[in-house]
Ligand SMILES: Nc1ncnc2c1ncn2[C@@H]1O[C@H](COP(=O)(O)OP(=O)(O)OP(=O)(O)O)[C@@H](O)[C@H]1O
C-alpha cells in the first residue's frame with residue numbers, strides 16, 4: 239500500500255533527514271519504525287502520508303505515484319485513505335474532545351448525529367467517555383494523546399500512521415491503545431507505528447530501524 | 463524545599479484534579495512522580511512550581527508560604543529558583559535552539575556572550591551541538607524535548623520540575639538526559655521527575671504514586 243523508492247529528503251541548510259530510503263509496505267501489515275531521536279522517523283512518516291514531498295525518489299500510495307497527482311488529488315487521497323496520530327497531537331484548540339473526534343468524520347457523507355455517536359464510541363474506547371466536553375487545554379497530556387488517537391481511528395482509514403502513540407501514556411493506557419491498533423489492523427487497516435518503546439516495537443510483527451536518515455534494518459519477527 | 467498540605471485543586475465543572483494532597487520534599491532530593499494518565503501529576507507539578515494556585519490547602523516553597531506572597535513576589539521566586547521542563551516543551555517558536563536556551567539565563571546578570579556560551583554547552587550536553595541554529599519547527603520531537611531540558615538546566619535552579627522529560631526520547635537519549643538530571647542533583651538541585659516509564663522511576667531513590675488526584679503511595683527505595 240506504500241512504496242518508497244530511493245527517497246531522499248533534504249532541508250535547506252544541508253540537513254539530510256532521509257537518505258536513499260527504500261520501503262515496501264503491503265496492504266494490511268502492522269509494523270514499527272524505531273531509531274534514535276533525529277533519525278528521520280517522523281519525516282519518513284510524513285512522506286508516506288503525503289504530508290511532505292521528497293527531494294528525490296518515488297512515493298507510491300495506494301497504487302498512485304504521487305508525482306502524477308495534482309495537489310488537490312493528493313489531498314483527496316490523504317483525506318479518504320489515511321489517518322494520522324501526530325507526535326504533538328494537533329487538536330483543534332477551542333473545540334471539545336467530542337467535536338475534535340467527530341470532525342474526523344467530516345466529508346464522509348455521515349450525518350452530524352451519527353458522527354457524534356461514533357466519536358463518543360471512539361473516545362470511550364480510549365477511556366475518555368468522561369472527558370467528552372473538555373477542550374484540549376482542559377485535558378492532560380495523555381488525554382490529548384488519546385483524543386488524537388480516537389480522531390485518527392474513527393474513520394477506519396485504509397492506512398493509519400501513528401507517531402509515538404503511547405509516548406505520553408502510562409503502561410495501562412498504552413496497552414489499551416496498542417490493543418485498539420491491533421484490533422484495527424485485524425479489520426484490515428494497515429498500521430505503521432513510530433515508537434521508541436522497545437516493548438511496543440517488539441510486540442509488532444515487523445520492525446524497521448532508522449539511523450541518520452537511512453533504513454539500516456528491516457525485519458519480520460515472530461510476535462513476542 | 464516544597465511542602466504541600468491538604469492541597470486540593472478543583473476545576474469549574476467539578477473535575478477534582480488534586481484531592482487533599484500532602485507532600486514534603488527536602489532540599490536536594492531526587493524523586494519520581496508516577497501514576498496513570500489523568501491522575502493529577504502535571505497539576506501537582508504546576509502547583510509545586512507556583513504556576514497554579516490550589517483551590518484549598520497550603521503550599522510552601524523554599525520557606526515561603528505562597529499565600530503570603532504577592533503575584534510579583536511569586537514570579538520572582540519562580541524565575542530565580544525553579545526550572546521547568548513542560549510536557550509539551552513550550553519553546554519560543556521563531557527562535558533558534560541556542561537562543562531558546564540562552565534566554566533561560568535572562569535577568570541573571572550574565573552578559574549576552576556568556577549566556578550564549580553556557581547555552582551552547584548545555585545543548586552539547588544533550589547532544590544537540592549540531593542543531594544550535596534550528597528553530598523549533600526544524601527540530602524533531604525528541605530534539606525539542608532536549609532543547610527544553612537544556613533551557614531548564616542552564617541556570618542550575620534550586621528546584622527542577624520535569625514533566626515526562628524522556629517521553630519523546632529513544633533509550634539512548636533518554637539515559638543521557640537522566641544522567642544529566644542525576645549530575646544536577648549531585649551539585650545540589652532538588653529534582654522532581656514525572657514519568658510513566660517504570661525504568662526511569664525505579665532508578666530514582668523515591669517514588670510518589672498518584673491515582674485520581676490523590677497520593678496513594680510514597681516510598682523511598684534502594685536505587686535499582
Ligand atoms: N482546565 C481544566 N479543566 C477541567 N479539567 C482539567 C483541566 N486541566 C486538567 N483537567 C483534568 O484534570 C485531570 C488531571 O490532569 P493532569 O494534567 O494533572 O494529569 P496527568 O497525571 O499529568 O496526566 P498525563 O499522564 O496524561 O499527563 C485530568 O483528568 C484532566 O482532564
Ligand SMILES: Nc1ncnc2c1ncn2[C@@H]1O[C@H](COP(=O)(O)OP(=O)(O)OP(=O)(O)O)[C@@H](O)[C@H]1O
Nearest residue numbers: 249253255275276277278279280281600602603604
Ligand atoms: N524544517 C527543518 N529544517 C532543518 N532540519 C530539520 C527540519 N525538520 C526536521 N529537521 C531535522 O531532520 C532530522 C529528522 O527529523 P525527524 O523529525 O524525522 O526525526 P525523528 O526520528 O522523528 O526524531 P524524534 O524521535 O526525536 O521524534 C532531525 O535531526 C531534525 O533536526
Ligand SMILES: [Mg+2]
Nearest residue numbers: 280325602603
Ligand atoms: Mg519524531
Ligand SMILES: [Mg+2]
Nearest residue numbers: 378379504549
Ligand atoms: Mg501530565
